[in-house]
Amino acid sequence: MKILVVSDTHGHDENLMRVLQREWPIDALIHCGDLEGSEDYIPEAVECPCFFVRGNNDFFSDLPKEEVFSLENYRIMVTHGHMHGVSLSTCQLEEEARSRQVQVVMFGHTHYPYLDEEEDLTVLNPGSLSYPRQPGRKPSYLVMQIDEQGKAHYEHRYLEKS
Template sequence: MKVLIVSDTHRRDENLLRVIQENKPFDMLIHLGDSEGSEKKIESWLDEGCELHMVLGNNDFFSDLEREEEIKLGSYRILLTHGHYYNVSLGVERLEAEAMERNIQIAMFGHTHRPFYEVHNGIIILNPGSMSYPRQEGRRPSYMIMELDEQGEAHFTLNFLDKE
């Protein structure tokens, strides 16, 4: 199974369209918030049968997206959140505590516009960065690919968009 993980597109969707086209086929797209009204457009870009999971970001003012979502992939329980309710800009401790309390193995968040991948007490905590307004050194748009191998183990790859 192949999963494309993105966040913080902020209605500047051309990078996301490019990433979708370059990484097809994949089985699921996870968007971790701040799509700012592009939900239907993004959904229209996906192949038939591709699952879409999107959560509410702090800039998704008129959206009916859920604040967060729990999904199951293989043996993993995964928490999808934008992260602002957990103060992720200050650290991932609150998100980690929430994941532990809910028996989550992978917690995915956005909001900071910086890629992040760490394992805390056996919980994978990750942020794919921003597709539109990256804030890390080098400021290159980023996204992650999650692949479940034949044994059901998750592998993650952080990818950066080159300037065209």
């Protein structure tokens, strides 16, 4: 199973379309918030399950602030992260994820790629496709692949600036 994880596109979907062309086919798309109006457009562009959460810039959106769901054998929590203090630390988010008994928690907000794999919890941020903040400032996303044995593998991938 191949899952595309993106965040912080801020209504600028050109790079998302580039990523979809590069990574297609995918089995699911997860967006960690700050879509800014693209939540109606994106599902029409892909023919797979889509999971979206509301970010701090999704002012008029009806999207949920968090989602918890299962893919294969993984219980996943998705949040934008701003309500969990992720700009300072992931500690509060990790505590919340463990209280909900999830194995993977995904967040956005910082525009910075992040991956921490512990024995009981994986915490990840795909970075931003529109306004990256990490050194080099390449637009980033994450691919989560669940192999035939049911083990998840994670890889940040980058686009050249257009």
